[in-house]
Amino acid sequence: MAQLPAPPMNLDDVHRLEELARRRAQDPKRPLPEPRVAPVAPASQSTASTDPKQAALAARLELLAQRRTGSSTGNQGSASSPSGSAAANRSKRRHPAQGARAAALGLSIVSTGGLAALFAVSNPSTGTQLAAASIVSGQTAASAAVGSQTATPAAASAAPAATPQAAAPVVGAAPTAATPTAPVAPTPDPASQQVNIAVPAPAPVETTVQGAVFQNKWGNVQVEVTFGADGSLIDVSTLQTPYRDGKSVRINDYAVPRLNSEALSAQSANVDTVSGATYTSNDYRRSLQSAIDTARAAGVTAVA
Amino acid sequence: MNDVMWYLSRSTGIVAGVLAVASLMWGFLFSARETGTRRRPAWWLDLHNWLGGLALIFTIAHLVTSVLNRDAGIAIASVFVPGIASADRLALAWGVIATYLFATTVLTSWPRRLFSRRTWRIVHLSSVVGVALALVHGYQMGSDASARLFRFGMLVAVAAGTYTLGVRLFGVMAKPRKPSRQ
Numbered sequence A: 001m002a003q004l005p006a007p008p009m010n011l012d013d014v015h016r017l018e019e020l021a022r023r024r025a026q027d028p029k030r031p032l033p034e035p036r037v038a039p040v041a042p043a044s045q046s047t048a049s050t051d052p053k054q055a056a057l058a059a060r061l062e063l064l065a066q067r068r069t070g071s072s073t074g075n076q077g078s079a080s081s082p083s084g085s086a087a088a089n090r091s092k093r094r095h096p097a098q099g100a101r102a103a104a105l106g107l108s109i110v111s112t113g114g115l116a117a118l119f120a121v122s123n124p125s126t127g128t129q130l131a132a133a134s135i136v137s138g139q140t141a142a143s144a145a146v147g148s149q150t151a152t153p154a155a156a157s158a159a160p161a162a163t164p165q166a167a168a169p170v171v172g173a174a175p176t177a178a179t180p181t182a183p184v185a186p187t188p189d190p191a192s193q194q195v196n197i198a199v200p201a202p203a204p205v206e207t208t209v210q211g212a213v214f215q216n217k218w219g220n221v222q223v224e225v226t227f228g229a230d231g232s233l234i235d236v237s238t239l240q241t242p243y244r245d246g247k248s249v250r251i252n253d254y255a256v257p258r259l260n261s262e263a264l265s266a267q268s269a270n271v272d273t274v275s276g277a278t279y280t281s282n283d284y285r286r287s288l289q290s291a292i293d294t295a296r297a298a299g300v301t302a303v304a
Numbered sequence B: 001m002n003d004v005m006w007y008l009s010r011s012t013g014i015v016a017g018v019l020a021v022a023s024l025m026w027g028f029l030f031s032a033r034e035t036g037t038r039r040r041p042a043w044w045l046d047l048h049n050w051l052g053g054l055a056l057i058f059t060i061a062h063l064v065t066s067v068l069n070r071d072a073g074i075a076i077a078s079v080f081v082p083g084i085a086s087a088d089r090l091a092l093a094w095g096v097i098a099t100y101l102f103a104t105t106v107l108t109s110w111p112r113r114l115f116s117r118r119t120w121r122i123v124h125l126s127s128v129v130g131v132a133l134a135l136v137h138g139y140q141m142g143s144d145a146s147a148r149l150f151r152f153g154m155l156v157a158v159a160a161g162t163y164t165l166g167v168r169l170f171g172v173m174a175k176p177r178k179p180s181r182q
């Protein structure tokens, strides 16, 4: 604390006034201490006061004291300062909230550590699933099932039910053929049979499946897989990869094509992590696996 | 290592935000003279000053850890110049501006007698804008911004800050004879 030119009344004065007022409030009969409580600081050049200032202080003090007596009960006790040394009193006067300061500092440090630990524990390098995989077009469980049931609304809605959960995204989880489900009669639906030309499973059509959406620390990952009529993976692409920060974009620019081509050559979700893209790789695998599982459940048979 | 920095940048960000809001509240309540009878006004002011200083310190820790988290791809320059970040440009800019405002507020507060009361107060009140910007920044940028608890905390912070602002403004209107010694 640099010693600056003293203003008419500085904060220390205010603190001193407060302190005196508090004492007086506790004991109204106590006479106003004539001079100030001696600030025995060694470096007290600036406290050498002049008379007018003293008078102003006294007046202010009187006012404060009167105010205090009105509500004198709740003042925190002098118990906390057991007539301690002058030095202790002085620092107390300078930092009246010493205890609270310590508490605030402690709390802040503990919360920082605690939150960081919490984040570490709750953050595996794989994300949480936001939405399940869904079939966009082609083969479905419904069309793979025995002919007569295929397009009843019940069966159509059973298709996405084969996937982990019903939190599927907006994409019509139903096959293109079954999109007009609602208005259609509940009996066998000719429309679906027109489109899904091959009623007997496995249908010789390409099937496109959107994998589950996984959210990790950088953003969302979701793949889209196209299966050939023979059930092989003929195309894998990403619908979502983290894009919020430049670094993610740069990483994914090289990681995603590699993941895609690896998936195609592996014909499975068994792809290696691309270095530097751990999170994307992990969730890519999981999204791809969910797409494959969904397709298999719908009757898209694997080649290998 | 990057991950540790990532966790720390989030936790220091949150703690800095809480401290800044608390400092704001203590400042408003002190200035509004709504300090109750349990604690002396000096206690409120002292704690206010401390909270403000701590908020700045945690903000600095926050931006240092943000830069050290190489995964976040935050260039050093974008910490100093608002609006040049390659991604999340605006969200980051709010944080940078808020940091400048906090720094100015805190650093002008110790030698505050060098300024006229009016000037000092205008500078000091800019920190209110800083707090608002910091909250927007955290909301737009945070990995946790979509977490329920985070949003709830944000709501509480905004409500509490607004309440004390209200108390302060109400005080100004109720007693226009606000003693402002020049």
Ligand code: HEM
Pocket (backbone or CB within 6 Å): B020, B023, B024, B025, B027, B028, B030, B031, B032, B045, B048, B049, B050, B051, B052, B053, B055, B056, B102, B105, B106, B109, B110, B121, B124, B125, B127, B128, B131, B168
């Ligand atoms: C992030 C940091 C800070 C914020 C957000 C902040 C905010 C505020 C606010 C909102 C007020 C009320 C002003 C009014 O209503 O007129 C105030 C008052 C005050 N602040 Fe701060 N402050 C900060 C840091 C500091 C620091 C570090 C100090 C001193 C070391 C300080 C000293 C004061 C004083 C003395 C007042 C009383 C002004 C008066 O009523 O005349 N502040 N502050």
Ligand code: HEM
Pocket (backbone or CB within 6 Å): B006, B009, B010, B011, B013, B014, B016, B017, B020, B059, B062, B063, B066, B072, B074, B078, B079, B080, B092, B094, B095, B096, B098, B099, B134, B135, B137, B138, B139, B141, B142, B143, B144, B145
């Ligand atoms: C130069 C200044 C700043 C920089 C470079 C910066 C940088 C960042 C970055 C990179 C994040 C994203 C962290 C993540 O979730 O991965 C973030 C989030 C955040 N920042 Fe800042 N920030 C700055 C200033 C501030 C200030 C002044 C405050 C508040 C006082 C603040 C509070 C927050 C909060 C609360 C979050 C959200 C943390 C979470 O999601 O858990 N930041 N900041």
